Amino acid sequence: MGTVTTTTSGLDGIVVADTRLSDVDGEAGRLTVAGYDVEALALTHGFEEVCRLLWSAAGLGAAPLQDLPARLGAARQEAFALLPRLGSALSAEDGMSALRTSMGHIEASGPLSVDQAIRVTGAVATFAAAWAAQRAGRPVVAPNPALSHATDYLRMIRGEAPSPALSKALDAYLVTVADHGMNASTFTTRVVISTGSDLVSAIVAGLGALKGPLHGGAPGPVLDMLEAVGQPDRAVAWLEGELVAGRRIMGMGHRIYRVRDPRAAVLEGAIERLEKAGVRTGRLELARAVEHAAEQVLSRRHPDRPLRANVEFYTAVLLDTLGLDRAAFTPTFAVGRVAGWCAHAFEQAATGRLIRPASRYTGVIPEVANRVEARG
Numbered sequence: 001m002g003t004v005t006t007t008t009s010g011l012d013g014i015v016v017a018d019t020r021l022s023d024v025d026g027e028a029g030r031l032t033v034a035g036y037d038v039e040a041l042a043l044t045h046g047f048e049e050v051c052r053l054l055w056s057a058a059g060l061g062a063a064p065l066q067d068l069p070a071r072l073g074a075a076r077q078e079a080f081a082l083l084p085r086l087g088s089a090l091s092a093e094d095g096m097s098a099l100r101t102s103m104g105h106i107e108a109s110g111p112l113s114v115d116q117a118i119r120v121t122g123a124v125a126t127f128a129a130a131w132a133a134q135r136a137g138r139p140v141v142a143p144n145p146a147l148s149h150a151t152d153y154l155r156m157i158r159g160e161a162p163s164p165a166l167s168k169a170l171d172a173y174l175v176t177v178a179d180h181g182m183n184a185s186t187f188t189t190r191v192v193i194s195t196g197s198d199l200v201s202a203i204v205a206g207l208g209a210l211k212g213p214l215h216g217g218a219p220g221p222v223l224d225m226l227e228a229v230g231q232p233d234r235a236v237a238w239l240e241g242e243l244v245a246g247r248r249i250m251g252m253g254h255r256i257y258r259v260r261d262p263r264a265a266v267l268e269g270a271i272e273r274l275e276k277a278g279v280r281t282g283r284l285e286l287a288r289a290v291e292h293a294a295e296q297v298l299s300r301r302h303p304d305r306p307l308r309a310n311v312e313f314y315t316a317v318l319l320d321t322l323g324l325d326r327a328a329f330t331p332t333f334a335v336g337r338v339a340g341w342c343a344h345a346f347e348q349a350a351t352g353r354l355i356r357p358a359s360r361y362t363g364v365i366p367e368v369a370n371r372v373e374a375r376g
């Protein structure tokens with residue numbers, strides 16, 4: 001383990017919290033999660049272990065975090081038993097809307113606890129998989145608590161048991177996206193917890209923030225883009241057409257990173273390992289060509305602003321290879337990120353401090369002479 005350090009996550013961001021959970025170095029392209037570089041973490045740890053790392057870094061002792069795989073399995077079962085009581089929540093066309101409404105049905109009473117974190121983490125996976133199965137017209141599959149979280153999620157969402165190579169790739173994805181500094185949805189979650197509200201409300205708010213295309217909603221459109229481009233030699237013309245039409249290139253650019261998002265390389269590596277294991281990935285070569293073309297086109301358009309691939313670019317290729325429908329990409333992001341949201345909730349709650357940022361008023365202030373007295 002390295003040395004304890006103090007850095008500011010976000011070049012020009014306002015610091016709203018001290019955190020031991022993760023750090024984003026946008027100049028160096030380095031993501032540290034609970035003391036590990038994300039590249040190492042994704043190769044050496046499974047999702048449950050990262051939950052344990054994050055939640056214990058958030059100040060919970062080791063004892064309440066024992067038996068996490070089994071307890072998460074039980075939480076998936078508990079959420080599955082709730083399905084008949086979700087009303088029309090899972091019929092929503094959009095997966096994040098379905099997830100947001102379903103999660104509102106989770107019991108939220110009592111003080112913030114590890115049991116609650118396990119409950120919401122199990123529920124996000126179970127509801128996301130149930131929504132995807134229902135949307136595809138397949139029977140909703142019950143969880144198997146004996147399996148790892150990644151394997152069981154993939155089994156439920158695909159309707160069949162995945163190979164070890166596919167499970168491992170999804171596990172690497174969930175670990176890679178589990179936490180990422182003070183991003184929009186994490187900040188949202190912390191704000192809600194800071195008011196003294198409950199964990200379910202905070203997670204529902206986080207889901208709302210993650211849903212947007214500038215945050216977690218980009219990987220589906222990245223796949224649309226790869227399909228629209230079709231072949232490498234058409235990439236430059238297609239991308240230039242998008243910019244001329246005033247649209248952004250999805251999966252490119254980041255508020256913090258001024259170099260390639262390190263998570264893009266982690267996910268690209270996971271796709272390469274799938275290829276080596278004999279899984280046909282289909283779109284890797286095209287994705288690389290489109291990324292290269294997008295870098296060229298964007299650097300001509302914004303010579304002073306490095307716009308490189310972010311996590312969503314290779315998320316699209318990886319999750320597509322794992323057999324997920326593009327509509328399930330953002331809900332699957334939430335399956336991983338909920339671990340970070342819970343950790344931030346614990347850390348924020350421990351401060352006991354309300355987050356109350358300031359705004360700059362640019363409207364009119366009445367002249368003192370024109371003030372209307374409230375009385376008399």
Ligand code: COA
Nearest residue numbers: 213214215218248249250251252253254255302310311312
């Ligand atoms: N495609 C085209 N232009 C882009 C761009 C993209 N992906 N990302 C940024 N730009 C341009 C902006 O249009 C802006 O140009 P302008 O100064 O001429 O108006 C300039 O670069 C700076 O953009 P800004 O909006 O200030 O950057 P930001 O830090 O707010 O943007 C994102 C960060 C992620 C919102 C942005 O890069 C984006 O929209 N990317 C696409 C969506 C995406 O992949 N989201 C997932 C993020 S993990």
